[in-house]
Amino acid sequence: MLRSHQFIPCSKCGGYATRRLSAAQVAYYRAAHQMHNLAGQVRWARNHPGLEADTASLLAELRQWDSTPPADERFTEGSEDVEWQRFVARLLRQLETAIAGSRQPT
DSSP states (O other), rough: TTOOOOOTTTTTTTTGGGGGSOOOHHHHHHHHHHHHHHHHHHHHHOOOOOOOOOOHHHHHHHHHHHHHHHOOOGGHHHHHHHHHHHHHHHHHHHHHHHHHHHSHHH
């Protein structure tokens, strides 16, 4: 779900699935929604380096996600939390690179 470019939340169930999940599963589901939105914003910033965008708030939000370890109850297998942290760190690096590139004189 994290890497899907075509992810459309609740497109099939209208939110019904979240009523049938455990609290930990819903927490992961919501966090994945947020992360998917952040990934879209990072992609947009990378694809539009010449346009002014509020990258400061996006950068702050990604740094907050990066500095906060994922909740253990969201992940059922040991490697999932590591994959989550790597994904967040990769998004942060991509955004920092895009910001640094947009500041260089042309």
